[in-house]
Amino acid sequence: MIETFKEEIKQGLTATPKTLPSKYFYNKIGDALFVQIMNLPEYYLTRSEFDIFKNKTQQLIDAFGIDKDTHFELIELGAGDGTKTKELLKVLDTQNYRFDYMPIDISANALAQLKNNLAKELPNVSVKTQQGDYFNVLHSLKENNNPKVMLFLGSNIGNMDDEIATEFIYNLGTNLQKGDKLLLGADLIKSKEIVLPAYNDAQGITAKFNLNLLDRINTELNADFNTSQFKHQPEYNEAEGIAKSFIVSTSDQEVTVQQLNTTFHFKEGEKIHTEISRKYNDALIQQIIANTSFTLDTKIMDTNAYFADYILTRN
Structure with a gap:
């Protein structure tokens, strides 16, 4: 499992634009956060x-x-x-x-x-x-x-x-x-008045859920993501009925993932696409x-x- 995780994280962070697979939201912490999300008034x-x-x-x-x-x-x-x-x-x-x-x-x-x-x-x-x-x-x-x-x-x-x-x-x-x-x-x-709040709740639980993926990479792949320098950003195109979630770098920065022997460069405002939610x-x-x-x-x-x-x- 860890080898697949390593491979898919490397593929995603070296892609243009960068991506991370949404399936990796779900570890013990992610499971608990998603249960909270399901009980939110916006969701x-x-x-x-x-x-x-x-x-x-x-x-x-x-x-x-x-x-x-x-x-x-x-x-x-x-x-x-x-x-x-x-x-x-x-x-x-x-x-x-x-x-x-x-x-x-x-x-x-x-x-x-x-x-x-x-x-x-x-x-x-x-x-x-x-x-x-x-x-x-x-x-x-x-x-x-x-x-x-x-x-x-x-x-x-x-x-x-x-x-x-x-x-x-x-x-x-x-x-x-x-x-x-x-x-x-x-x-x-x-x-969008109904859809967008479901992915951007007032309590910030969805943001924690998305950013937990960076914490997981830190823990399992010895990375040094500073989650305070990234933010959760949802978008929704009502005409096509597609919501998307991104993790966005709030500064120019570098992140090293030791298990991948790789340093990744992020520009301020650069998006990592994590999830699509089709309607x-x-x-x-x-x-x-x-x-x-x-x-x-x-x-x-x-x-x-x-x-x-x-x-x-x-x-």
């Missing part, structure tokens, strides 16, 4: 999808089309703390569905906490955590013939550009069988899945129509 995304899972649970279950007498696997990509999914698990458990819940996450810490919490809150639910890369884990699960319902929540698909998103969903399809379902959470295109409408979703093995079955929205869970079926 509507989690509340919106939670609204669907809490108040439209039966619609979700009906859309899955699972027979109660058939054992199935409920697979969640990037499960995090499982707050939304617990609402679904409660109802599936109450209605005596037969299933294994399989959360997949790159963070062993997040999985351990989730498993412990579920053991207390929903002791009857079978939980089989899977730590690692999504596709490596999915490939290992492909061999069995159990029906599968896959969850990809939180509009995490929006962290990819459209071409990569299509490739990602296509690859998911190769690990599923005909009739399997994919629930794809997607943040819908909205005004969607039905046409964009159809465009992204057009060359995959999925068809769109159902769209379930929250009360404010800020967010949608799209239910896709593997052909």
Whole structure:
């Protein structure tokens, strides 16, 4: 893992313009900060999808089309703390569905906490955590013939550009069988007055979350980033529906990363692109899945129509 981290950090910081992969936001500190972000008043995304899972649970279950007498696997990509999914698990458990819940996450810490919490809150639910890369884990699960319902929540698909998103969903399809379902959470295109504060909260938690990536590089790769000389900067293009996050150097400076034997030069105002957060409408979703093995079955929205869970079926 550390070698991949080193390689990808070096690639990103030597690129023009500079980039850093958003997946590395999530270490123990990053996990805790993101939980705080999800509870911020400005961060509507989690509340919106939670609204669907809490108040439209039966619609979700009906859309899955699972027979109660058939054992199935409920697979969640990037499960995090499982707050939304617990609402679904409660109802599936109450209605005596037969299933294994399989959360997949790159963070062993997040999985351990989730498993412990579920053991207390929903002791009857079978939980089989899977730590690692999504596709490596999915490939290992492909061999069995159990029906599968896959969850990809939180509009995490929006962290990819459209071409990569299509490739990602296509690859998911190769690990599923005909009739399997994919629930794809997607943040819908909205005004900048709603979107931008979600990535730039008044308490500065999102800024800490982004800058923690520099702290992680300092700790794991013996670097000397001075985080007080960098700032978090979100941007949103409402016309195309794309939000972007940057870490910006506030001065001309040099940073040495000892494990890479490299010194990186930053100009005042120079941006490091860390994340994109794509917003969607039905046409964009159809465009992204057009060359995959999925068809769109159902769209379930929250009360404010800020967010949608799209239910896709593997052909």
